[in-house]
Amino acid sequence: xxxxxxxxxxxxxxxxxxxxxxxxxxxxxxxxxxxxxxxxxxxxxxxxxxxxxxxxxxxxxxxxxxxxxxxxxxxxxxxxxxxxxxxxxxxxxxxxxxxxxxxxxxxxxxxxxxxxxxxxxxxxxxxxxxxxxxxxxxxxxxxxxxxxxxxxxxxxxxxxxxxxxxxxxxxxxxxxxxxxxxxxxxxxxxxxxxxxxxxxxxxxxxxxxxxxxxxxxxxxxxxxxxxxxxxxxxxxxxxxxxxxxxxx
Numbered sequence: 001x002x003x004x005x006x007x008x009x010x011x012x013x014x015x016x017x018x019x020x021x022x023x024x025x026x027x028x029x030x031x032x033x034x035x036x037x038x039x040x041x042x043x044x045x046x047x048x049x050x051x052x053x054x055x056x057x058x059x060x061x062x063x064x065x066x067x068x069x070x071x072x073x074x075x076x077x078x079x080x081x082x083x084x085x086x087x088x089x090x091x092x093x094x095x096x097x098x099x100x101x102x103x104x105x106x107x108x109x110x111x112x113x114x115x116x117x118x119x120x121x122x123x124x125x126x127x128x129x130x131x132x133x134x135x136x137x138x139x140x141x142x143x144x145x146x147x148x149x150x151x152x153x154x155x156x157x158x159x160x161x162x163x164x165x166x167x168x169x170x171x172x173x174x175x176x177x178x179x180x181x182x183x184x185x186x187x188x189x190x191x192x193x194x195x196x197x198x199x200x201x202x203x204x205x206x207x208x209x210x211x212x213x214x215x216x217x218x219x220x221x222x223x224x225x226x227x228x229x230x231x232x233x234x235x236x237x238x239x240x241x242x243x244x245x246x247x248x
Contacts, residue, residue, distance in 0.1 A: 005053060005054055005213055006209065008207070008209040008210075009054070009209050009210050009213045010054055010055070010056070012202075012206040012207050012209050012210030012211075013054060013079055013080065013202065013206075013210040013213065013214070014051075014054055014056045014079055015079070015206075016079075017056060017057075018051075018056055018057045018058065018059050019047070019050065019051040019054055019056050019057070019058045019059070019079055019080065020059050020061050020077070020078045020079045020080075021044075021047040021051075021058055021059065021060050021061065021078065021079070021080055021081070021082070022061050022063060022069045022072065022077070022078035022080065022081030022082065022083070022201075023039065023043060023044070023047075023060050023061065023062050023063070023069075023081075023082060024063055024065065024066045024069055024082065024083060025062050025063060025064050025065075026064060026065050026066070026130065026133075026153060026154050027043075027066070027172075027198075028175075029041075029042075029102060029172065029174055029175075029236050029237075029238070029239060030042050030043040030082060030100075030198065030236075031043045031044050031082070033060075033062065039060050039062075040234070041234055041236075042100070042227070042230040042231055042234055042236060042239075043082040043198075044060070045226075045230040045233070045234075046082075046099065046200070046218075046221055046226070046227065046230065047060075047080065047082065049221070049226065050080065050200075050214070050217060053217065061077055061078045064153065065130065065131070065132060065133070065152070065153065066083045066084060066132060066133055066134060067131060067132020067133070068132075069081055069083055070083065070089045070092075070093065070132070073092050073093055073201075073203050074092065076203070078203075079202070079203075080200055080201065080202055080214060081093070081200070081201045081202075082198065082199075082200055082201075083134070083198070083199065083201060084133075084134025084137075084196045084197060084198060084199070085098060085197050085198075085199035085201070086134050086137040086138070087137075088137050089137075089201070091204070092203065092204055092205070093201040093202070093203065093204060094201065094202050094203075094204045094208075094211035094214075095199040095200070095201045096199050096200045096201070096211075096214050096215045096217075096218040096219075096245075097197075097199065097215065097218060097219065097242065097244075097245030097246075098197030098198055098199050098242035099198060099199065099200065099218050099221060099222055099227050099241070099242055100197075100198050100227055100231065100239050100240060100241055100242050101195040101196065101197050101198070101239065101240055101241075101242050102172050102173070102174065102195065102196045102198065102238060102239050103172070103173040103192040103194075103195050103196075103238060104134075104135040104138070104170065104171065104172055104173065104192055104193055104194050104195065104196050105117070105170075105171070105173045105176055105188060105189055105191065105192045105193060106120055106127075106168050106169065106170055106176075106188070106189045106193065107161075107168070107169040107171070107176045107179060107180055107186055107187065107188050107189070108167065108168055108169075108186065108187055108189065109161075109162075109165070109166075109167070109183065109185070109186050110183070110184065110185025110186055111185065112167065112187070114167065114168065114189070115189075116189055116190065116191070117189055117190075117191050117192075117193055120146060120168055120189075120193075121142075121143050121144055121145050121146050122145050122146060123145050123146070124146075124167075125145075125146040125147070125167045125168060126146065126147045126148075126149050126164075126166040126167050126168065127139065127143070127146050127147065127148050127149060127166070127167070127168045127169070127170050128149045128151060128157045128158070128160045128161040128164075128166045128168070128169045128170065129148065129149070129150060129151070129157050129169070129170040129171065130150070130151060130152070130153055130154050130156070130157050130171070131150035131151060131152060132150075133154075134196045135170055135171065135172070135193075135194065135196060136148070136150065136170075138193070138194045138196075139170060139193070142193075146167075146168070149164075149166060154171065154175060157169060157170075157171065158179050158182075162183060170193075172196065172238070173188065173192065173238050174236075174237045174238035174239070176188045177237075177238070197242060198242075199218070200214050200217075200218055202214055215245070218245075219244060219245055222241055222242065222244065223244065227241050227242075228241050
């Protein structure tokens with residue numbers, strides 16, 4: 001792709017003269033921030049490169065959950081956002097193909113009779129998870145018999161799972177592999193129920209020029225090794241570079 005974006009692209013992606021980047025604070029795998037407000041991580045590295053290509057400064061706009069970030073597109077709160085590409089969000093947000101994937105799975109408490117993922121979707125099973133996360137949206141579409149118990153944050157989903165003695169905790173597997181160490185006898189089930197594809201979104205109302213540029217940019221970041229290098233640099237567990245976008 002050209003490293004010199006057109007005036008239309010710049011106007012659509014950075015209309016204020018800066019690239020306002022939406023970041024989900026709850027996804028510690030892709031971005032972190034310290035007490036001074038300094039950000040780092042895979043998503044930050046990619047966003048920094050995009051701002052450099054556009055020739056503008058970058059401002060990070062942080063959100064406590066992906067749901068709040070998705071809703072903020074209606075308030076023109078960000079120019080690009082790093083989040084899971086879910087159909088429920090696509091009406092207002094134009095997504096690139098995924099730049100990386102994170103496995104989502106289940107954790108069960110000590111003594112649970114649930115042995116594998118196929119056992120989860122049954123009457124009487126309660127699944128704790130973070131409200132409006134990408135895996136919540138996926139399970140909302142696919143769970144037929146179990147009950148989904150939504151909480152406002154990842155930490156709250158774990159606390160609800162433990163305190164209310166729920167049957168299952170759903171989450172990103174890297175986080176579950178950390179949580180399982182906190183609860184003696186608990187298990188993370190083998191396999192995954194989905195892989196959350198992390199993409200870059202732009203406000204659909206802005207027009208196609210900016211969205212097309214972002215799509216091409218993401219493919220270049222994958223093919224050129226930028227994404228894999230960022231994963232290695234930040235030592236991110238349990239994620240992988242997404243495959244190239246489908247053609248046609």
